Amino acid sequence: MTAIATRTPASLPRNRDIADMHYLASRIMLYLLAFTAVSVIGFPLFWMLICSFKPGGELYAVPPTFLPNEWTLQNYRDLFVQTNFLTYFANSLIVAFGATFLSLVVGGLGAYSLSRFRFFGIAAFSNATLVCYMLPEVLIVLPLYIYVVKLGMADTLISLIIANTAFTLPLALWFMRSYFNAIPISLEESAMIDGCTRLGAMMRVTVPLALPGIISVGVFSFNHAWNEFLFALVFVSSETNKTLPLGLATWIGQDNIYSWGMLLAGAVLVTVPVILFYLLVQRKLVVGLADGGAKGE
Amino acid sequence: MARVEINQVSKIFADHTAVSDVNLTVNDGEFLVLLGPSGCGKSTLLRMIAGLELPTYGDIFIGERRATRLQPKDRNIAMVFQNYALYPHLSVYENIAFPLRVRGADRKLVDDKVRWAAELVGLTRMLKRKPRQMSGGERQRTALARSLVRDPDVFLLDEPLSNLDAKLRHSSREELRQFQDRVGVTSIYVTHDQVEAMGLGDRIVVMQGGSVRQIGTPEEIYLHPADTFVATFMGSPPMNLVVTGDVTLGFRPENFLPKASFADNGPVTQITFNVHRVEYLGGDRLLYGVVSGNLPETQAIARIPSSVSYSPVLNTEVTFAVANSELRRFDTASGKAIAAEASMEKRRAANG
Amino acid sequence: MADNRAALAGDRLLAYAALAPSAFLLLLLAGVPTITVFVTAMQDVGMGDTDGPFIGFENFAWVFAEPAFYTALWNTFVWVFGSVALEMLxxxxxxxLLNKSFAFRGAARAIVLAPYLVPTVVAVLTWRYMLHDIVGVVNAALMSIGITDQPLLWLNSQGLAMTSVIMVGVWKFFPFVVIAILGILQSIPQEQYEAAKIDGASDFQQFWRITLPYVMPVFLLTALLRTIWSFNKFEIIYLMTGGGPLDATTTLPILVYLKAFSDFEFGRAAAIAIVTLAxxxxxxxxxxxxxxxxxxxQ
Structure with a gap:
């Protein structure tokens, strides 16, 4: 066996000639195209990152420097010392985790029901959830603002948590239903025969098996609530209740030419949790988004 | 252990009737097979016994208890599913231990029972594996062990061999039967495979279109089918049926032999047979042809053991015969067997 | 005969009970609000109030007589058509490109998908810094290669503002299209290409006769979805330009917001929202x- 294997390359001519110009040209084209596309698309984020390390003066240099002449963490230091960035960060965490938890629990139960039972109105309900997801935020925010004011919940984080579920809940329902559908019903039936109640079978068998799916739905919901801007803009007025997007947006709005450094540093820090979560569920995300493509902004 | 009684049970789904008015008693310790083509209602019936479906009408008794509306967990039954339904996130050990853990059994008892069951099915060395690391046969034995650990009253099996390849299926069938003989639990087994049913069942229930066609021992069902459906469903190749006016004649291919091979032991019916094609199967030859003569022309098959020396001549009318005792008669209109009762009674008397 | 039909209803009850919290929240957060908007649209709600006298369809009459509405309608069309067409292409x-195999393809894919994951506020911040007329890197680059000798007012000129917003929107949202189409490209059975090669099809013919027909349904569906989402889009435009300069980038959602929370005319804002919904x-x-x-x- 080995004798044959070692003899072959020497005794036979290579079928793909190294100097196959046509092949070579098409490879070079491919790499050129890919390199151009990636540089153009990736440039803004790259620029954001390196500029956040430039000292104040260099950020306003005309023409701009490419790499910082002097790397500094001053922008990040200013962000923590001079602004309420940490408060915003904490508020965003509370809102995002709150909305995620609420949609996972409520949506998980609902999705289980949609997946495991056949009953009247199931198709109508599924379509209705999809429509909810496609309603313009600006349409919902008008009446919700009216309720929030009437209930005395204006300028609270809890109002933001509940409002956010208007969009994260349909997402949770749709995705978790398909995850539950992928788990054979006979596993639950077997657990019920083995002595579990229906709820017991769900908690002991279905939920552990759907865990990867549940985690990725959680990440989607978190991401949505983390990025949400309009509800925060309308509901929140006091500095202590601002979320990150709202906080950063108010700084842009002031268009204070001396704050670019802190803004870019803040932008980098807001992006970090998103990227971390992305790495956590990378494969699921791509599959999930491509799957039907109907949901997942 | 317990007997199971099924009393006038029907299951009506939104768009069709899956089971209609089934009456059935499974004796204590019996191995009963529910047999029928797909969609005949056999699985639905099993699921109603398990408590996974509620009968629309009728009652189910397990032991002395009326179990119709009991939750599955309260019936003390065990079930082996077609896909085995092993919990993919648990090891083999935890899969087998699951029914005990759910009941909150103490650690010592769980461990003893799991090792006992694993020993019984020969899985002792695989307890740490996950189900996906096991072969089909090993998964099936895991499912068996899981269903054993808590001494069920009734053992339900839903086509447990259908996911195995042909060779493994044969040996598993053997194991399963030996195993049931040893444990002696009342068992109800669903299959669409008549060979499996014949090999395993103490009694077979043949179902079609949601209702029971015949209940009996494998022998009764094979030799004295209650109607033309059972006659053609059992046996491979199936029973030859020849419609002659109001009466349909039936005879098994292995009883349909050249006239010459009948010695003078009992009266025979002569049938003209024209062979078109011969299929050699090793132990047997199958002769495909058309019966004619005094009967209406009908396709038929004869099965001749290779040990019988006979060289068929193709496309020529030859005289074949069937012993009168092996000839079955059915009412053409209803398909029901006629006049079988008398001989059946005699046979029962002789056997009993 | 025992009749168990009543007990069958128990299972159904469980199904509804599990679904109830979801149904309640969706009704509260989407169903009732939609109806409320209808009611508000028929009321004269002004200056910071949340309720007002019933005035029938007067607000709608105002909407259809208002030039700002038609400007917003046109802007919405330009924004939606422009960004969706570019995103799809x-x-x-x-x-x-990313479906071809080459070294570092995984890294290339991650970078291409990144804009979609970045929070909108971050995208806007970064682009606003890049598009800044004096210190922005875009103007610096354009001037250094001589395309223009004066800094362009990307966000502050009526002519360029919409172009800038569309450019940023496309950068942020096109990865969704990549993901959807990449998914379907990977599901095309390789045998189809092998069979086509044996039948003598050129690269272009393979693309035209196999890839394109396969991708087309998903392509159209994605385009439709992007259209709906772009139509609803609020924050990216609001954060880039606030709808300005003047009303150059005021789309319908922006107009609704400005009417409600800048002019505090809830009734009229609701009427615009209803027309938008239609x-x-x-x-x-x-x-x-x-x-x-x-x-x-299927």
């Missing part, structure tokens, strides 16, 4: 028609 091209419903109807047809075909 760019998305298809990059999906085809247009959206047409898009949704087309979307569901497509989905139904796709399901029927």
């Amino acid at each position: 760019l998305g298809l091209g990059l999906a085809l 247009i959206l419903c047409v898009l949704l109807a087309i979307y569901f028609f497509f989905i139904k047809r796709a399901e029927a075909r």
